[in-house]
Amino acid sequence: MDQAAKNQPEASTDNGSKREITKLQNRQAILEAAAEVFAEVGVGAASIREIVRRTDLASGTFYNYFTSKEDVFQALLDESALSMRPELKAERLAATSIESFIEGCFRVFFDYLVSDQAMFAVLRRNSGALRVRMHTPQMLVAFEELEEDIERAIGQGLLPDIDTDFLTSALIGVAFEVGDRLLRRQSPDPREAARFATALTLGGVKALPLKKTSVAKT
Amino acid sequence: MDQAAKNQPEASTDNGSKREITKLQNRQAILEAAAEVFAEVGVGAASIREIVRRTDLASGTFYNYFTSKEDVFQALLDESALSMRPELKAERLAATSIESFIEGCFRVFFDYLVSDQAMFAVLRRNSGALRVRMHTPQMLVAFEELEEDIERAIGQGLLPDIDTDFLTSALIGVAFEVGDRLLRRQSPDPREAARFATALTLGGVKALPLKKTSVAKT
Amino acid sequence: MDQAAKNQPEASTDNGSKREITKLQNRQAILEAAAEVFAEVGVGAASIREIVRRTDLASGTFYNYFTSKEDVFQALLDESALSMRPELKAERLAATSIESFIEGCFRVFFDYLVSDQAMFAVLRRNSGALRVRMHTPQMLVAFEELEEDIERAIGQGLLPDIDTDFLTSALIGVAFEVGDRLLRRQSPDPREAARFATALTLGGVKALPLKKTSVAKT
Amino acid sequence: MDQAAKNQPEASTDNGSKREITKLQNRQAILEAAAEVFAEVGVGAASIREIVRRTDLASGTFYNYFTSKEDVFQALLDESALSMRPELKAERLAATSIESFIEGCFRVFFDYLVSDQAMFAVLRRNSGALRVRMHTPQMLVAFEELEEDIERAIGQGLLPDIDTDFLTSALIGVAFEVGDRLLRRQSPDPREAARFATALTLGGVKALPLKKTSVAKT
DNA sequence: CATGAATGAGGGTTCATTCAT
DNA sequence: CATGAATGAACCCTCATTCAT
Numbered sequence: 001m002d003q004a005a006k007n008q009p010e011a012s013t014d015n016g017s018k019r020e021i022t023k024l025q026n027r028q029a030i031l032e033a034a035a036e037v038f039a040e041v042g043v044g045a046a047s048i049r050e051i052v053r054r055t056d057l058a059s060g061t062f063y064n065y066f067t068s069k070e071d072v073f074q075a076l077l078d079e080s081a082l083s084m085r086p087e088l089k090a091e092r093l094a095a096t097s098i099e100s101f102i103e104g105c106f107r108v109f110f111d112y113l114v115s116d117q118a119m120f121a122v123l124r125r126n127s128g129a130l131r132v133r134m135h136t137p138q139m140l141v142a143f144e145e146l147e148e149d150i151e152r153a154i155g156q157g158l159l160p161d162i163d164t165d166f167l168t169s170a171l172i173g174v175a176f177e178v179g180d181r182l183l184r185r186q187s188p189d190p191r192e193a194a195r196f197a198t199a200l201t202l203g204g205v206k207a208l209p210l211k212k213t214s215v216a217k218t
Numbered sequence: 219m220d221q222a223a224k225n226q227p228e229a230s231t232d233n234g235s236k237r238e239i240t241k242l243q244n245r246q247a248i249l250e251a252a253a254e255v256f257a258e259v260g261v262g263a264a265s266i267r268e269i270v271r272r273t274d275l276a277s278g279t280f281y282n283y284f285t286s287k288e289d290v291f292q293a294l295l296d297e298s299a300l301s302m303r304p305e306l307k308a309e310r311l312a313a314t315s316i317e318s319f320i321e322g323c324f325r326v327f328f329d330y331l332v333s334d335q336a337m338f339a340v341l342r343r344n345s346g347a348l349r350v351r352m353h354t355p356q357m358l359v360a361f362e363e364l365e366e367d368i369e370r371a372i373g374q375g376l377l378p379d380i381d382t383d384f385l386t387s388a389l390i391g392v393a394f395e396v397g398d399r400l401l402r403r404q405s406p407d408p409r410e411a412a413r414f415a416t417a418l419t420l421g422g423v424k425a426l427p428l429k430k431t432s433v434a435k436t
Numbered sequence: 437m438d439q440a441a442k443n444q445p446e447a448s449t450d451n452g453s454k455r456e457i458t459k460l461q462n463r464q465a466i467l468e469a470a471a472e473v474f475a476e477v478g479v480g481a482a483s484i485r486e487i488v489r490r491t492d493l494a495s496g497t498f499y500n501y502f503t504s505k506e507d508v509f510q511a512l513l514d515e516s517a518l519s520m521r522p523e524l525k526a527e528r529l530a531a532t533s534i535e536s537f538i539e540g541c542f543r544v545f546f547d548y549l550v551s552d553q554a555m556f557a558v559l560r561r562n563s564g565a566l567r568v569r570m571h572t573p574q575m576l577v578a579f580e581e582l583e584e585d586i587e588r589a590i591g592q593g594l595l596p597d598i599d600t601d602f603l604t605s606a607l608i609g610v611a612f613e614v615g616d617r618l619l620r621r622q623s624p625d626p627r628e629a630a631r632f633a634t635a636l637t638l639g640g641v642k643a644l645p646l647k648k649t650s651v652a653k654t
Numbered sequence: 655m656d657q658a659a660k661n662q663p664e665a666s667t668d669n670g671s672k673r674e675i676t677k678l679q680n681r682q683a684i685l686e687a688a689a690e691v692f693a694e695v696g697v698g699a700a701s702i703r704e705i706v707r708r709t710d711l712a713s714g715t716f717y718n719y720f721t722s723k724e725d726v727f728q729a730l731l732d733e734s735a736l737s738m739r740p741e742l743k744a745e746r747l748a749a750t751s752i753e754s755f756i757e758g759c760f761r762v763f764f765d766y767l768v769s770d771q772a773m774f775a776v777l778r779r780n781s782g783a784l785r786v787r788m789h790t791p792q793m794l795v796a797f798e799e800l801e802e803d804i805e806r807a808i809g810q811g812l813l814p815d816i817d818t819d820f821l822t823s824a825l826i827g828v829a830f831e832v833g834d835r836l837l838r839r840q841s842p843d844p845r846e847a848a849r850f851a852t853a854l855t856l857g858g859v860k861a862l863p864l865k866k867t868s869v870a871k872t
Numbered sequence: 873c874a875t876g877a878a879t880g881a882g883g884g885t886t887c888a889t890t891c892a893t
Numbered sequence: 894c895a896t897g898a899a900t901g902a903a904c905c906c907t908c909a910t911t912c913a914t
Contacts (some may be wrong), residue, residue: 019894026895049887051419058896089406151396166414185886190419196384204422236878237914257912278881281906392887455873462874480698485908494875570786587898602850605835609827617823632820640858673893673898680898703883712900717885875914886904893896 005016023123027065029055031079033190039121043073062102076119084112092149098158103198105146106175121182135172143172174201245283247273249297252290257339261291294340302330310367321416323364324393327377328408331397342398381400392419462503465491467515475557479509512558518543518618520548528585534594539634541582542611546626560616571608579608612635681719683709683732688726693729693775696765696786697727738766746803749764752812757852759800762831764844767833778834787830829856 033054037046048069053095066072087167095101113120147168153159174197182193248293251272255264266287270280284290305326314317331338373375392415400406469490473482484503488495502508531537549556559570571588583604589595610633618629671755687708691700700722706716720726741762767774777788801822807813828851834843 005270023894042260044260044264046262047887048889059888060897061892061895064894068888091395161416162363165399166396166411167418169395170392170415170418173393173395174388175384177387177394178384193384196381197388200385200421200422201418202390204418204420235877235914241893265904266906277881277905278907279878282877286905459873478696478698480696480700482698483908484910495909496876496911497874500873504909596766597658599850601835602847603854605831606828606851606854607684608829610824612831613823613827614820617819629820632817633824635859638820638858639855640854640856649685671893671894675900701883702885713884714886714901718898722884801907875912877911877913879909879911881908883907884905887902888900890898890900891896892898 026055026057028059030062030065030072031076034069035076035119038073038076043069082137084108085142087112089143089209092145098153099198099202101149101153101170102202103194105171106197107190107194109142110176110179110182110193112189113183114188114190117183120179135176139172140218143168146171171201244273244275244279247275248280248283248290249294251335251341252287253294256291256294257342261287294337297337302326305330306363310363316371317369317416317420319387320420321412322416323389325408325412327393328397328400328406328411331401332406332408335401338397338401342401361386361393365391389419462491462493462497463494463496465489465510466501467512469507471512471554471558471604474509475560479505491529512555515555519552520544523548524581528581529598534589535538535547535634535638537585537589539630541607542633543626543630545611546615546624548617548625550624553619556615556619560619582607607637617636655865670727673710680709680711680715683711684716684726685730686720688723689730689772689776691777692727692730696779697723730773735771738762741766742799746799752807753856754854756825756856757848760851761844761848763829764833764836764842764847767837768842768844774837778837787834789826789830797822797829800825803858825855833852 030051031060034051035051036054038098047064049059051063051069051072064208066075088105091108092101095104149165150159150164150167152159154164165212178193178197182190183187233252248269252269254272255269259268264287265432266278266280269287269290270277284293298381305397306323309322309326310319365382368377368382368385372382396411396415400408466487470482470487472490473487477486484498484505487497487505487508487566488498502511524541527540527544528537553609586595586600586603590597590600614629614633618624618626684705686704689698690708691705695704700723703713705723705726706713722730742759745753745758745762749758778787801818804813804818804821808815808818808855832847832851836844836847
């Protein structure tokens with residue numbers, strides 16, 4: 001939501017007025033509380049009341065900022081996942097080989113996970129018997145662009161003519177699950193994870209290098 | 219309760235009496251309705267009332283069979299996923315090489331997905347902006363056994379000394395995402411998917427064979 | 437479940453047949469379970485389900501014996517309190533003085549309490565902040581007869597012309613509360629309690645004898 | 655919550671604003687409805703819904719004021735019975751003899767009953783076969799203090815060394831039952847009742863004065 | 873008669889949402 | 894804008910009672 005767009009007639013100080021600051025703080029408070037609740041009970045079971053309860057705000061105030069919990073959730077996704085897009089694109093442009101290209105994608109993704117663990121917790125609930133993963137639209141879009149790149153690489157003969165559908169899915173799957181494991185380590189190393197994922201998918205298990213360093217596991 | 223009194227002619231209370239049949243039918247009706255609701259709105263947002271509503275039972279009847287929606291959900295998992303376990307074990311025992319072993323695992327999993335798509339729909343919700351994946355405990359157990367096997371293979375020098383943590387995660391990720399894609403195809407071929415996943419993870423992208431047949435995509 | 441018994445329409449053996457015995461046992465089981473439940477949560481909050489649950493019987497069976505929880509409760513009162521009536525009357529007839537008469541009444545009442553503590557527990561609930569006392573109709577009737585006797589004694593000049601209304605109430609109150617205390621003692625002595633209550637009401641505090649023996653208190 | 659922002663003209667949030675008035679009225683409405691229901695069916699059988707139904711409030715509103723029916727009940731007790739405590743204490747301090755002391759206690763209690771009959775109705779249900787009495791914690795505490803005073807009097811030789819346990823119980827019993835009778839009279843006279851109860855317990859039946867006035871009875 | 877599953881009314885409680893202050 | 898009480902729908906669950914077996 002572009003706050004700037006709200007420019008109303010008579011020059012309401014839109015920049016640093018105390019009012020505007022409070023508004024941003026309130027909005028942020030709701031977003032953070034919502035992230036907590038979503039992470040704890042899932043979006044489906046979350047309630048607006050519970051979100052507001054973890055805030056200093058009154059229940060009615062919620063509706064000055066959002067219209068529903070889905071609305072907050074979308075805002076959370078937008079704020080968080082969108083930030084990954086430009087870097088992915090940059091990585092793609094900078095890549096000089098298929099290896100560096102794929103490894104770059106993995107790395108951006110893992111960096112993003114590690115730097116925004118709080119947000120990822122929302123997408124990664126362990127409730128009772130279940131582990132839940134959510135693919136945000138942004139992620140899907142990112143990986144769709146990857147798919148296009150792969151198809152281009154195949155067209156240019158850089159890659160064998162494989163099932164791109166399956167391949168993209170497999171890459172996403174590897175990214176998510178390895179990313180999840182990564183987050184549970186005590187000192188997560190996105191670079192190492194990216195190297196692993198790239199080596200696995202490009203070279204296969206048999207070509208994977210020997211482990212040199214022991215890694216902390218949960 | 220006088221047990222002796224049950225001595226009536228042809229076999230007593232437990233097998234084919236009308237009562238017992240009705241009970242099984244009711245239980246099944248609840249399970250099916252629950253699978254529907256879970257698939258539509260997720261376990262978190264599902265309500266017992268909604269489940270019962272899709273049944274011709276009275277609301278209170280639900281509690282003659284289950285104690286909560288989580289209980290139904292667990293029953294769904296048990297009924298469905300548990301059936302995969304014996305086959306996984308058989309596959310493991312029959313394997314003569316690391317290739318056949320891993321491919322066997324993938325195949326059992328994909329077969330299971332295809333043969334029980336309804337159940338998998340519960341675990342695979344596309345609601346609004348999200349795609350949700352659930353890892354059932356059974357699946358985790360299955361893949362944990364796989365992890366042990368991998369570690370044993372490493373110990374015997376059959377595989378390089380890689381990060382088994384990451385590897386297992388990656389295998390699970392591939393299985394899930396490729397499985398998901400598989401289910402969206404018009405004539406899903408579990409065998410082909412298993413071959414793909416095995417080749418990818420064992421041999422890497424570069425060693426993947428050329429596609430021979432074009433496959434219908436969604 | 438005595439299935440066999442169904443076969444005999446005419447000439448149901450009414451005395452010692454297995455059927456009749458079972459019926460009595462069932463009835464008794466319900467009464468005892470009900471006494472328990474009433475004692476724990478009170479008649480108002482008690483539920484038939486809970487009563488039946490403490491029984492080996494099926495829920496429907498309850499209705500072969502009683503029609504409601506109030507019905508069971510009435511049966512409990514009848515069984516228990518009615519037994520006190522004849523003794524009270526006997527005591528009254530045997531009394532040769534006002535002292536022996538009042539003391540006799542108290543003693544019958546306290547004897548009854550001690551010998552039937554389980555029943556009295558029903559009438560004496562301690563739930564949360566409350567101590568509840570119930571006056572059964574039988575008790576009221578018993579004390580109303582007492583009132584008549586007192587009025588007669590006044591008419592004959594054996595007692596001063598006091599407020600019989602208040603006096604009867606006071607006697608009932610003393611009986612109930614002293615009885616309650618009595619029941620909480622480790623070795624309750626109805627005779628001592630009766631002596632105390634009689635001395636108090638007839639002679640007043642100042643005329644009460646010195647305590648000779650120390651009494652166990654809760 | 656910005657407290658400063660509330661600085662509007664005539665006094666802020668806590669005293670006479672329309673909101674605050676309504677809140678008090680609603681709370682009172684619930685309390686009164688609850689007293690009615692409790693008096694009719696008892697606390698155990700009372701339902702929150704029935705309480706709210708006798709109010710023009712919505713069902714959910716109840717929970718803005720209380721958390722359970724027990725909570726309302728406790729509020730009723732607190733509002734009502736606690737008010738008796740200070741007067742009891744005053745009476746005790748002012749007493750110059752054992753007679754005036756005990757009579758004072760009785761009088762405060764009877765005054766309280768008469769002046770708050772509605773509240774006492776809650777504690778005094780006649781439903782079907784039963785008459786129920788409740789001893790609130792406040793009353794028990796009040797009488798326990800009395801017990802201490804009695805023990806002190808015995809220590810000082812002002813009273814014979816009697817069973818204080820029984821004596822306190824007896825006093826409570828007399829207070830309750832005589833109080834109950836008192837309330838059913840058309841023009842209840844707490845002073846007369848207190849005199850009667852004191853004379854009975856201190857002097858015994860035989861020492862009771864002759865009745866001078868006939869009293870209306872129910 | 874005993875059984876125990878089915879029924880649906882009803883009670884407890886939470887919730888999203890509104891709106892006077 | 895913020896507040897937070899009121900609202901009533903809807904949820905969870907238990908219950909009394911019936912009735913086919």
